[in-house]
Amino acid sequence: MSSSQWKIARRLVAKVGAVPRVRFDGTKLERKTGPGPRMEGNAAMSNDDWPVGRVLTRRQTLTLLSLAAAGRLRWQAGSARTVAGATLPACIVRPEQTQGPYFVNERLRRSDIRTDPTDGSVTPGVPLRVTFRVEEFKGSACRPLAGVTVDVWHCDAIGVYSDAQDPIFGDTRGKKFLRGFQETNAVGVAEFLTIYPGWYQGRTVHIHFKIRSGLASTAHEFTSQLYFDDALTDRVHTQLPYARKGRRTMRNADDGIFRGGGMNLLLKPVQQGPGYAATFDVALQIA
Numbered sequence: 001m002s003s004s005q006w007k008i009a010r011r012l013v014a015k016v017g018a019v020p021r022v023r024f025d026g027t028k029l030e031r032k033t034g035p036g037p038r039m040e041g042n043a044a045m046s047n048d049d050w051p052v053g054r055v056l057t058r059r060q061t062l063t064l065l066s067l068a069a070a071g072r073l074r075w076q077a078g079s080a081r082t083v084a085g086a087t088l089p090a091c092i093v094r095p096e097q098t099q100g101p102y103f104v105n106e107r108l109r110r111s112d113i114r115t116d117p118t119d120g121s122v123t124p125g126v127p128l129r130v131t132f133r134v135e136e137f138k139g140s141a142c143r144p145l146a147g148v149t150v151d152v153w154h155c156d157a158i159g160v161y162s163d164a165q166d167p168i169f170g171d172t173r174g175k176k177f178l179r180g181f182q183e184t185n186a187v188g189v190a191e192f193l194t195i196y197p198g199w200y201q202g203r204t205v206h207i208h209f210k211i212r213s214g215l216a217s218t219a220h221e222f223t224s225q226l227y228f229d230d231a232l233t234d235r236v237h238t239q240l241p242y243a244r245k246g247r248r249t250m251r252n253a254d255d256g257i258f259r260g261g262g263m264n265l266l267l268k269p270v271q272q273g274p275g276y277a278a279t280f281d282v283a284l285q286i287a
Contacts, residue, residue: 092264097260100225102208108179108180111182113180114127114194114195115177117176124157125241127193127194127276129194130279130280131279132211132282133281134189148213149182149211150184150190151181151211152208153179153208154194154197154207155199156178157241158241159201162179198242199245203250203257204248205248207225207226209223209224211282222284225262226265226280227258230252
């Protein structure tokens, strides 16, 4: 790759700044170096803005694990719609963002993530159907990318994550609500039925997602977050059970993670029955 090509690629890669080295083994997260407190196990929710999880090297960012014997995967992350003057097609590249402290590799293959399989309970909240359309961007065209794994996880209507331990919301270890994965189908689609997220101190309203080349710990991945228009969140959060939490303390513009590319990660939900539905397009490049 020439110097000029690398500069273009750097503009496409999400700007993450000086991030620490971290280790992720599926059950334990640990901060190795860098500013801020040391974190082991399930970090406190107030540290959700720390970059936790695998930080990709330059080589890993540009060339990731093979999805097939003949293909190497490149994750193009960013908001640019043109490269060297060429207009990109309909599929969209997106910025990568921090994983946060609460990813757990639950291996829960399911579309409806509202239920807790441990007791059959259904998480209350406004229904939200999120459809991911994952495509391969090659040359000047896009095609559906089948067989990649999409993970989704987020907090409930009052700001609680499942299968986590935190001094604010307590111990939910063993619970499995609002977590799950799907593999993209033949047309590159993975669909989830969940609820509109609540909020917690220090973050705007968001959903975490991860696209992986497989479930093994050695699989490479693209991790980011989804956001919502503040006005829509305000309307949804006037309803129960959200209203019990009170008025949220952080909006999109005040969230440091959102400011790192969040405008390119906004969902655009439309009303669907008692809830909402949204589609999110993301493009990966295969060399």
